[in-house]
Amino acid sequence: MLEKNKQIGRQSVKLENPVYIKSSGTVVGKMEGEGPLAEYFDMVCDTDKFGEETWEASESRMQKEAATLALGKAGCTPADMRYVFAGDLLGQNIATSFGLMDFEIPLFGLYGACSTLGEGLSLASMCLGGGYANQVLVVTSSHFASAEKQFRFPVEYANQRPLSATWTVTGSGAYVLSTQKTAVRISGFTTGRIIDYGVRDAQNMGAAMAPAAMDLIKNHLRDFNRKPGDYDRIVTGDLGSVGKEILCKLLSDEGIDITSVHEDCGMKIFDSKSQGTQSGGSGCGCAAVTLGAWYLPKLISGEYKRILFLPTGALLSQVSFNEGENVPGIAHGIVLEHVECQEETA
Amino acid sequence: MLEKNKQIGRQSVKLENPVYIKSSGTVVGKMEGEGPLAEYFDMVCDTDKFGEETWEASESRMQKEAATLALGKAGCTPADMRYVFAGDLLGQNIATSFGLMDFEIPLFGLYGACSTLGEGLSLASMCLGGGYANQVLVVTSSHFASAEKQFRFPVEYANQRPLSATWTVTGSGAYVLSTQKTAVRISGFTTGRIIDYGVRDAQNMGAAMAPAAMDLIKNHLRDFNRKPGDYDRIVTGDLGSVGKEILCKLLSDEGIDITSVHEDCGMKIFDSKSQGTQSGGSGCGCAAVTLGAWYLPKLISGEYKRILFLPTGALLSQVSFNEGENVPGIAHGIVLEHVECQEETA
Numbered sequence: 001m002l003e004k005n006k007q008i009g010r011q012s013v014k015l016e017n018p019v020y021i022k023s024s025g026t027v028v029g030k031m032e033g034e035g036p037l038a039e040y041f042d043m044v045c046d047t048d049k050f051g052e053e054t055w056e057a058s059e060s061r062m063q064k065e066a067a068t069l070a071l072g073k074a075g076c077t078p079a080d081m082r083y084v085f086a087g088d089l090l091g092q093n094i095a096t097s098f099g100l101m102d103f104e105i106p107l108f109g110l111y112g113a114c115s116t117l118g119e120g121l122s123l124a125s126m127c128l129g130g131g132y133a134n135q136v137l138v139v140t141s142s143h144f145a146s147a148e149k150q151f152r153f154p155v156e157y158a159n160q161r162p163l164s165a166t167w168t169v170t171g172s173g174a175y176v177l178s179t180q181k182t183a184v185r186i187s188g189f190t191t192g193r194i195i196d197y198g199v200r201d202a203q204n205m206g207a208a209m210a211p212a213a214m215d216l217i218k219n220h221l222r223d224f225n226r227k228p229g230d231y232d233r234i235v236t237g238d239l240g241s242v243g244k245e246i247l248c249k250l251l252s253d254e255g256i257d258i259t260s261v262h263e264d265c266g267m268k269i270f271d272s273k274s275q276g277t278q279s280g281g282s283g284c285g286c287a288a289v290t291l292g293a294w295y296l297p298k299l300i301s302g303e304y305k306r307i308l309f310l311p312t313g314a315l316l317s318q319v320s321f322n323e324g325e326n327v328p329g330i331a332h333g334i335v336l337e338h339v340e341c342q343e344e345t346a
Numbered sequence: 347m348l349e350k351n352k353q354i355g356r357q358s359v360k361l362e363n364p365v366y367i368k369s370s371g372t373v374v375g376k377m378e379g380e381g382p383l384a385e386y387f388d389m390v391c392d393t394d395k396f397g398e399e400t401w402e403a404s405e406s407r408m409q410k411e412a413a414t415l416a417l418g419k420a421g422c423t424p425a426d427m428r429y430v431f432a433g434d435l436l437g438q439n440i441a442t443s444f445g446l447m448d449f450e451i452p453l454f455g456l457y458g459a460c461s462t463l464g465e466g467l468s469l470a471s472m473c474l475g476g477g478y479a480n481q482v483l484v485v486t487s488s489h490f491a492s493a494e495k496q497f498r499f500p501v502e503y504a505n506q507r508p509l510s511a512t513w514t515v516t517g518s519g520a521y522v523l524s525t526q527k528t529a530v531r532i533s534g535f536t537t538g539r540i541i542d543y544g545v546r547d548a549q550n551m552g553a554a555m556a557p558a559a560m561d562l563i564k565n566h567l568r569d570f571n572r573k574p575g576d577y578d579r580i581v582t583g584d585l586g587s588v589g590k591e592i593l594c595k596l597l598s599d600e601g602i603d604i605t606s607v608h609e610d611c612g613m614k615i616f617d618s619k620s621q622g623t624q625s626g627g628s629g630c631g632c633a634a635v636t637l638g639a640w641y642l643p644k645l646i647s648g649e650y651k652r653i654l655f656l657p658t659g660a661l662l663s664q665v666s667f668n669e670g671e672n673v674p675g676i677a678h679g680i681v682l683e684h685v686e687c688q689e690e691t692a
Binding site: 002003005007010011013054056057082083087089090091092093094097098100101104105106107108109110111112113119122123126127129130131132133134150191192193194196315316317318319320323325328330 | 348349350351353356357359400402403428429433435436437438439440443444446447450451452453454455456457458459465468469472473475476477478479480496537538539540542661662663664665666669671674676
């Protein structure tokens with residue numbers, strides 16, 4: 001028998017059957033390997049090509065390497081994973097399909113724009129907490145060159161970038177989740193709605209996503225009856241400095257002050273001044289590799305007891321943008337908690 | 347407390363906590379409204395435009411109408427739905443994002459190519475069976491004109507179509523799933539892996555998907571320890587006549603004969619000879635509207651006691667295809683069963 005997982009408020013779940021993060025794998029490109037988090041990634045590739053011929057195949061290769069690393073660190077083979085929850089930014093999720101095919105793991109393909117890791121961790125938690133699996137894999141990725149080609153201009157055009165632009169992270173993060181106890185537990189999640197504030201600038205994703213992050217944080221705190229100070233960090237995925245300012249302002253209008261605990265993966269992964277990445281990093285890979293490289297170790301050590309981790313996504317395609325549609329946003333929030341080991345509690 | 351859902355074999359789940367289909371909504375275009383199932387759809391639009399300016403907006407409008415119909419028939423409002431599981435074929439799921447935004451339901455965006463309804467029903471079943479929700483919505487769609495533009499050539503080019511080509515269905519199907527008893531139960535599911543047999547012809551999706559359907563059916567029967575005769579029908583999504591022949595041959599090589607119970611939604615929805623749809627219908631919408639229009643009523647009435655329903659997807663994008671990648675396939679299988687009412691058992 002299973003404990004009944006608690007539906008909290010309109011959008012949240014408190015996981016009564018524990019779900020744990022067993023391992024992570026983080027793979028990044030050259031630029032990320034020259035940034036502030038350089039030493040914390042599992043693998044850095046100097047060329048961004050990862051030995052492949054096309055940008056799309058390079059992104060697939062990153063997913064394969066990240067998944068292999070996560071499996072290896074967990075001491076698992078692909079056959080130990082009952083499901084893989086995965087997605088990316090490219091049309092028809094091709095980075096995922098061609099990256100994960102060889103593992104032969106039953107696949108749930110996801111699309112949540114840059115919020116995909118949050119979506120994947122939520123669904124994987126549902127799956128484990130509902131007794132449908134004992135171990136699953138969650139993978140996501142983005143690649144600067146394949147994303148520019150998909151959404152804006154091929155990098156070979158050398159177009160100029162405004163200050164509000166974010167820099168798509170070349171990176172893939174993979175996570176093995178398990179019902180078996182580890183030092184980091186997923187204790188709940190809040191699922192986002194699509195929020196449209198009428199932003200139409202494909203070079204200002206931060207502004208498009210900030211309202212969705214605001215909505216998610218506001219509803220999360222209400223559903224769980226918590227305040228920002230109940231978290232060591234509230235971590236957004238890829239708002240960048242432009243989006244961060246909008247988020248803090250929007251929340252302030254709601255009477256919520258997160259400034260003392262808020263961090264953004266897009267601002268953590270690059271040194272915008274020296275690296276010329278404007279507003280900061282973005283893409284599914286941004287939150288995915290920053291969680292594994294920076295936040296997960298701090299949760300394992302107990303430096304952070306509890307964080308709210310919310311990757312943020314901008315819902316657009318080249319087609320919808322060219323047809324004059326807005327760029328709505330979505331965010332998916334996960335509560336990650338440090339778990340005391342027996343040695344510590346004894 | 348919840349019953350523990352049973353993990354069966356490598357890829358399947360037997361749902362111990364019942365999940366039911368409460369209602370469906372089916373919306374189709376002109377061609378589908380002239381086909382053999384014409385009288386069974388909830389809504390037919392004569393122009394395929396559904397009052398919108400672009401093909402993509404037309405597809406979004408279909409999702410909105412289908413969801414509204416399903417909600418209405420269930421006597422529900424959007425606020426009664428805890429989650430929506432939805433996806434489509436277009437890059438970055440834009441038909442879904444712009445179609446479902448106004449409902450303000452927490453969204454899990456999916457990508458499973460034309461298998462998306464199977465993926466959505468599986469995840470929604472996990473969600474309900476795990477106690478994470480009491481009612482959820484599952485939606486998917488495809489549109490002939492937006493899909494041709496996305497994957498092959500804009501329809502205005504009037505390119506010729508080979509006999510192996512399928513015709514993307516203009517349609518959207520929406521389903522309200524509930525823990526509350528109805529006449530149709532989802533009793534289990536089998537989740538597909540990516541299967542690549544080396545097909546490289548974007549005009550022969552049936553051949554690309556048949557191996558995935560074979561793999562799914564074989565593993566499903568093994569996991570559940572059943573034979574084809576245990577089902578009134580085994581229904582594939584959109585293999586068409588070309589794919590159906592390949593599927594039956596591949597299964598025959600494995601010693602499995604499904605010929606007496608196999609049907610394909612792509613062959614049901616059009617009269618290929620008189621409608622010129624070559625191999626048959628395809629697209630997320632094909633299985634989605636055929637389930638609601640044709641199979642669900644027969645399950646409700648008890649004419650069918652149990653069917654295996656497996657939408658099939660071809661994993662490709664214009665980019666992956668142009669870069670010379672194969673077209674792998676995936677399938678997701680759902681077991682649907684008639685539930686006796688009290689009146690009948692009394």
